[in-house]
Amino acid sequence: xxxxxxxxxxxxxxxxxxxxxxxxxxxxxxxxxxxxxxxxxxxxxxxxxxxxxxxxxxxxxxxxxxxxxxxxxxxxxxxxxxxxxxxxxxxxxxxxxxxxxxxxxxxxxxxxxxxxxxxxxxxxxxxxxxxxxxxxxxxxxxxxxxxxxxxxxxxxxxxxxxxxxxxxxxxxxxxxxxxxxxxxxxxxxxxxxxxxxxxxxxxxxxxxxxxxxxxxxxxxxxxxxxxxxxxxxxxxxxxxxxxxxxxxxxxxxxxxxxxxx
Numbered sequence: 001x002x003x004x005x006x007x008x009x010x011x012x013x014x015x016x017x018x019x020x021x022x023x024x025x026x027x028x029x030x031x032x033x034x035x036x037x038x039x040x041x042x043x044x045x046x047x048x049x050x051x052x053x054x055x056x057x058x059x060x061x062x063x064x065x066x067x068x069x070x071x072x073x074x075x076x077x078x079x080x081x082x083x084x085x086x087x088x089x090x091x092x093x094x095x096x097x098x099x100x101x102x103x104x105x106x107x108x109x110x111x112x113x114x115x116x117x118x119x120x121x122x123x124x125x126x127x128x129x130x131x132x133x134x135x136x137x138x139x140x141x142x143x144x145x146x147x148x149x150x151x152x153x154x155x156x157x158x159x160x161x162x163x164x165x166x167x168x169x170x171x172x173x174x175x176x177x178x179x180x181x182x183x184x185x186x187x188x189x190x191x192x193x194x195x196x197x198x199x200x201x202x203x204x205x206x207x208x209x210x211x212x213x214x215x216x217x218x219x220x221x222x223x224x225x226x227x228x229x230x231x232x233x234x235x236x237x238x239x240x241x242x243x244x245x246x247x248x249x250x251x252x253x254x255x256x257x258x259x260x261x
Contacts, residue, residue, distance in 0.1 A: 003028040005089075006075040008035045010236075012130065012191040013086030014074045015229045020090055020187060022229075023221045024099045033073050087118055090184050102181035113178045117170055117185035121192070125166065128159035129192045136199040137236055142252050156201065167209055175216055182220040190217045191229075198233035 005021065005028045007014035021028055076083040076092065083089055094104045105111045132155060140146045166189070170177050177185040193214070196203050204211040218226045227234070 004031050004077040005029070006031040006033050006073050006077070008033045008073055009229055009232050010035055011073060012126075012195060013188075015191040015194075015233075016086060016184075016187045017074050017089050017093070019191070019221050019225060019229050020099075020103070020184070021093060022225050024093075024097060024103075026093060026097050026099075033075075035073070086188070087184075090188075094184070102183060104184050105178070110178055114183050114185045117177055118188060120170075121185075121188055124162040125159075125189060125192050128155055128162055129195045131155045132159070132196040132201050133199050133233075133236065136201075152201075159196065159203065163203060163207065163210065167207070171209065171213055176213070176220075182217060186213075186217050187221070190214060194230050194233055198230070198236045200237075 003026070005017060007018055007030065009015050009018060018030075020026075072084070074084070074086055074089055076089045078092075078096075083092055091104060093099070104114055132152065135147050135152045135155060170185075174180070176182050177189070193203060193210075204214055
């Protein structure tokens, strides 16, 4: 049996794995999992042109729950071997398929720089960027009412602090986070920072250094692949017209509100 990746491209970690696998020509079967099956998404993604492309058809949510003990995506199945968590999957793929060294360098200090960013990322960029989507789109969709503008302002202020640290501490005057070539650190960072962009918060507009870094990342993985992977998030406002089952709203609305407290 070949490699199977259980992904939903609405998810940032899933996009990083999808882009990494595709840009390195890693053969895999795309198992589409809808995070909000029959509720938020409301429709399947457009059919792709091969097994590695997102395609129409039944969701693989049940299969993903069997693959991942944590019952969430991303999840990997390679024969009898299963694996969860984005970073673990990226490292597994880089090692098994011997991807170019710049992704996760063999040099111990360069590798440590990638590890350093990945450790910092979760409590900083990831702690703030995804909340913009919840505030502007998903929570209003489930609760039927917008959140106070002060909540978005609070999140954007936290994100602004993280972006300042990102530019000054990690990016500095380099082309990419660890030097002249793209690494896993850049890939994990960029997919996270596209969440605000998808809901109209263009964090790159007034940050030329960050904007040029984004351009270089797009070029490194290929613009066509980059925008194909982000098609769902860049059109996420279309979800505001989806009708949500009242019972599902009642179940999930309190949970979503707690996420932002």
